[in-house]
Amino acid sequence: MSAAADRGVPSARPGLWQRLRYRVRIALREPTTLIGILAALLFAYLIIVPILSLLVDAGRVQFGDERRIGTEPGAWTFYYISRALFSPVAGNLFWAPLVNTLSVAFGAIGISLAIGGPLAWLVSRTDMFARRWFATALIVPFMLPAWTFALAWTTLFKNRSVGGQLGWFEALGLTPPDWLAYGQVPITIILALNYIPFFILLFGNALRRFDSQLEDSARMLGARSSTVALKIIGPMMLPALMSAIILAFAKCIGEFGVPYVLGLPVNYDLLATGLYRSISSRQTGVAAVLAAAIMLIGIVSLLIDARLVREARKFVTVGNKGAMARQSALGPLRIPATAFAALIFLISVGLPLLTLTLSTVMRVPANFALSNFTLDYWIGTNLETVALRTGILLSPALWSAAFNTLTIVGTASICSGLLGLLVGYVVVRTPLRPLAVFLRQVTFLPYLVPGIAFAAAYLSLFAVQRGPIPALYGTAAILMLALVADQMPYASRAGISAMMQLGKDPEEAAQVSGAGWFRRMVSIVVPIQKGALVTGILLPFISGIKGLSLFVILAVPATDVLTTYSLRLVDYNYTQAANAVVLIIAAIAYFGTLLAQKLTKTNLADGLGS
Template sequence: MTAVAQPRASAWGRLRYRLSVWRREPTVLLGAVLVLILLYLVVAPLIAVLSDAGQVQYGDEEKAGAAAGSVTSFYLWRVFRSPVSQLLFWEPLVHTITVAIGVTLVAFVVGGSMAWLVSRTNVACRGFLSTALVVPYMLPSWTFALAWLSLFKNDRAGGQIGILEAWGVHTPDWLAYGAVPITICLGLHYYPFVFLLFGNALRRIDSQLEDSARILGAGRFTVLRRVTLPLMLPALSSAILLVFGRILGTFGTPYVLGLPVNYTLLSTSLFSAVRNHQQGVASVVTGVIVLIGVAVVLIDTRLVREQTRFVTVGGKGAMDRRSPLGRMRWPATGLGLGVFVVAVVVPVLVLALTTVTRTPGVFRRGNFTLKYWIAEHLDGAPGFPHGVLRGGDLYTAAFNSLRIVGIAALVCGVLGLLVGYVVVRTGGSRLSGVLRQVTFLPYLVPGIAFAAAFLSLFAVRRGPIPALYGSLALLVIVLIVTHLPYSSRSGISAMMQLGREPEEAAQVCGAGWLYRVRRVILPIQKGPLVAGVLLPFVSGLKELSIVIMLTTTGTQLLTTLSINLVDFAYSQMANAVVLVIAVVSFLATYLTQRLSRTSLASGLGG
């Protein structure tokens, strides 16, 4: 009896000791809980959507020749080999690659040239340009698409024609819709990626290396080819791959400009499959998008590691040297201002004009009106029979957006800081590595593919987890998960800069863990916490790809309200809603930079 009781008492004692340790220092326990929660919210949706690709879905029993839930390769055959595979997959894949290459070229030319002007020359208005040239990314991506339609739309798609058609200038379909406008609009939206990465890399290159090459007799193009480009290659490759990867999950612009001529990308093909209740087909397309996205990010990670092979040694003063432009200084300044006008001023001005004119392009006094903003009743608009500022649609969507995005951003910021705390405090452990990788995983998956994965997991009840489709909770969760990579990296960086001494001093004085977090960690990390909250908030306000398949009538957001108005061909009201989103997004971005004392253009000078 005594021999048996002793081990039991010893085991109970060890358990009590561990519980007391976890109560005083629950870092490991907190990390384990975070890993379990994130594995369910990050990995489980991907497993669910990929498993749907290999199981017969309800309603497809006759087509697949098997009972619902049976293992099948029917959807693989339908997407890759069937008579409709060209429309479902191969054509959208070719279109996606074509657009991605075109957008990358536009972004590289515009962003690279502007980065060189701002970083390496004495161009005038550098301070203004370094910030102004980043503004296009603050706007919703389909802002440019709606502005393009307002200018170039012909009578093919129905509804109001564009300004050029109203002036008697016929615009062909290839200019109004399809690959050309999608490429240009997305290129103008994503060139800030290249501008920022390229500009920061240019500033890190020691100008003495280029001077030395010139002294040895190398010409301008030889210096560029043999010195500058090898040092720039990792940053350039990362920028190109990031732009390429973003195109995979972009929905708004391809939908607005591709729908009238049935020009589909993988993102719009996936959306059509979900909307037509083809869950198995959607799962296969999602899997392909995920695989391409993972491949792009892995290549980018490899190139970033290769960057350590290109090291320059020099003084900061030499690195900051700028080439004088001479008599070309003001033409170069005009070029930079021209890019800002084309990418920001013209689209916003065109959208604003369409919302206050009855007939586009006619600037007579009698043609101006505010009815699309404030009218109590609009003729010929049964789906939206009042001005944007009348009725409750805009305010309900705005309230939903601010509430959902606000909650998600707040939770995201706190989670990011907690993840950073656990990763740093358990540094080098297996728990730290798993938590770091799980929080980064959503970055590998394009937004619309992640939305499809969440739809597959939460559309029906699974065990104790109820069906969440159509609820605000699902939107909050998906926004938290998809923005967690940014807030977690911010939290990890912040905690790595904070030593253990302040917390240990409080612990010596008898402070418990919660008290230390509340009175020591949070006050010290207030800045990173604010950034970890506000940055997901800014991004979430203009998010469409992630939420387009998860919203319902009761969970309408500003972004989905705008797209629904596009579907109804109410272009003036759609443009008005986009302007509201742009204003809110710009103000939120400005507030973020003021409160966090950061700048999107930091490192480019100004």
């Protein structure tokens, strides 16, 4: 017996246990904590379990491979890792796609930085003509699916080496070489044009916050322009610039649509298309290894970005708003600068969209005679094509895909928005801080995983029945669940941000009046936070409408959405119809983004922040 017990002094250990029990009872008195626990279990199953299932698939014998490996299905093995990384075919399976991915990523980032950096400075800190208009116009590629521009490229430059219709240049008698029509060069250029808005938004936002008085002070002390740029502006802008580079790199790692359209016809694989090939050929174990590699690269990239964001907070300047917003006079360079911005807009937005639009109303490519123009590919009947006998607007397959899109994406977006607001409420209100931290982190995890790898994880988990959960592959349910989980980073951050701005006073007053938790949510929290709820629904909806990586792995013909339907038309070489569907998707995504900005009273052109 201890000395404390001999003296009649209560032990400290029971006191700690009693305090813990008291806190648990207090926490469970309100349903907030219970709902938070249920939400934590739900997101653990929808986010963590699929990723773990995918990683397990890389180390266990898959059904159908037992004879080749010599062990029973489900047994642990290093066969798939060895095959993907060290076997004679490892070069084709992993190393060549990895090298291609890195070369495309670094090339695209280099080009987009060289163009986007100067444009960010022009629209943020100069008196360039139509500066505000260009600030919005130049980020239009950010609002549209990246493979929209890939289809425009192949419409212009493709040659007959892979069959199908003539490209415009070939129709005019100029046959583009294979290296220009397909493969690394076009993929790099298209991705570079698509990533320019990253630098305009992130780097431009940092430039807008930079205090010009620092430059003035340095020049008053005799510093040269080169010294000011290298010693003052450079270090201050470096975190934002590196953040834009890393985000573009992480996005490139999981990009599927562009390399599918421009690389697959000539067997130029990136990691994303290599993963797609492995799944299509039922090499599940190798696909798991590739998906894990994509996931690891994406996670490491975005963790580095998070570290840079924390470092950027050390570089804080305090100045008045007028000094920060002061513009530099371009003088005689004003017209050339405006012409440069106009040229980039024409190349990255105007020409691709014009090409796609014209291609849908031409019978013969690049023939601009009036007799060649037609609306048959939109509203025609009795067309000569085998699998598409009517114009796209009269095709039942289009309206079926549109219905699936609105049903699947719409339902998933509403669920994401509601769950995001609920997560925000629990994170801010629950007294159990570990629960709040877990919910905050687990709902952000899909942001670290490229979409193609996340889709592979869901295929790994739901392709077969597991316990009471039936096999969901081939159903709309798996698409909805994957979309809900994939969009939770946006929905949960909108909910958390909104709830942090809502004090407890309105709820406490209602609670004193006898209102229960559900009544307080419906009558107080949701009406006050309707803006955040709309944001949490609309942003996932726009992202889901133009998304391809999730759907291309998980959708089947019965659950075709607009993006997968357009991709099937590409596979059939129905160029006009495919381009028409892509224009519909682009219009929905663009005007949906404008609607989101209007409803939330924000402007994407003002920057994404840090």
